[in-house]
Amino acid sequence: KAGVTQTPRYLIKTRGQQVTLSCSPISGHRSVSWYQQTPGQGLQFLFEYFSETQRNKGNFPGRFSGRQFSNSRSEMNVSTLELGDSALYLCASSRAGQNNEQFFGPGTRLTVL
Amino acid sequence: QKEVEQDPGPLSVPEGAIVSLNCTYSNSAFQYFMWYRQYSRKGPELLMYTYSSGNKEDGRFTAQVDKSSKYISLFIRDSQPSDSATYLCATRRTSGTYKYIFGTGTRLKVLA
Numbered sequence: 001k002a003g004v005t006q007t008p009r010y011l012i013k014t015r016g017q018q019v020t021l022s023c024s025p026i027s028g029h030r031s032v033s034w035y036q037q038t039p040g041q042g043l044q045f046l047f048e049y050f051s052e053t054q055r056n057k058g059n060f061p062g063r064f065s066g067r068q069f070s071n072s073r074s075e076m077n078v079s080t081l082e083l084g085d086s087a088l089y090l091c092a093s094s095r096a097g098q099n100n101e102q103f104f105g106p107g108t109r110l111t112v113l
Numbered sequence: 114q115k116e117v118e119q120d121p122g123p124l125s126v127p128e129g130a131i132v133s134l135n136c137t138y139s140n141s142a143f144q145y146f147m148w149y150r151q152y153s154r155k156g157p158e159l160l161m162y163t164y165s166s167g168n169k170e171d172g173r174f175t176a177q178v179d180k181s182s183k184y185i186s187l188f189i190r191d192s193q194p195s196d197s198a199t200y201l202c203a204t205r206r207t208s209g210t211y212k213y214i215f216g217t218g219t220r221l222k223v224l225a
Contacts, residue, residue: 004156033213042217043157043201056212090156092213101147102213104156 002027004093004105012111018079021108025072025093031055032074033102034066037088046089049074050096078110086112116140119202119216128225132189136202136216139183143204143214146178148187151199151218160200161187192223 005024013019025032033056034046045058049068066076072093078085088109092102119136126132134148145164149157161176163169169176177186185202199218206212 035213035215043203043213043215045212045214048212058212101159101162103159104149106156109154 004091004103006089006091006105006108008108009106010109010111012113013081014113015081015083017081018077019081019110020075020077021089021091021110023074023076023091023093023105025074025091026103028095029093029103030072030096031094031100032068032072033092033094034074034076035090035092036060037090037107038086043090046076081112083112086110114139115217116143116214117202117204117216120219121217123220123222125222125224126192128192128194128223130192130223132187132192132196132221132223134187134189134200134202134219134221136185137183138185138204138214141180141183142206143183145205146176146185147203147213148174148176148185149201149203149215150196151201153198157201194223194225197222 007022031050033048035043037043048056052068063079068074088107090107092104094100094102117138148161150160151157163176166178166180173190175188199220201218202216203213
């Protein structure tokens, strides 16, 4: 069974640009969550999507947005990039239901110059 | 105060040692507890997932939850150099959210 896949794996952008990251969950998983990981702050929750609807949102500015498609694949977008957005962006998927574990993808490492 | 506190380490132990990794949390609404292992430049890998207080064992790994003191632990027996990684504890509420709260991670190095 294939795991969570994320594309691209590495990305370099400059300040002010925007970026779109993609996540394909494990087959059968309908919930997709996004996290930002930095050395200083650790893993921080961005948002979670379930059945194409944003179900939960973390404390990030509106420059961070996401969506989920009918096949459960998800994208997140960051507009007007700042240097502080440099991080590893991780996607995690889980089955529907509250008691199910989250499984992470390998992440997209974003560098903003 | 962070909702989940975890000693960042690094923690260095000799091969074969028993490793104890710990986290504390502040909110009694947290009911699910997880431990993830993250190798360098990889995504976190789920090791243990538990709901209730007490111990849960899986091979060389034992997760322990003490809800009365809001303390969670991961024990690794017979540690191996391949266990060298960052270990993240995580928790979430029982209902309505998949918002996981993570500790900052403890970096472990097992010396051959």
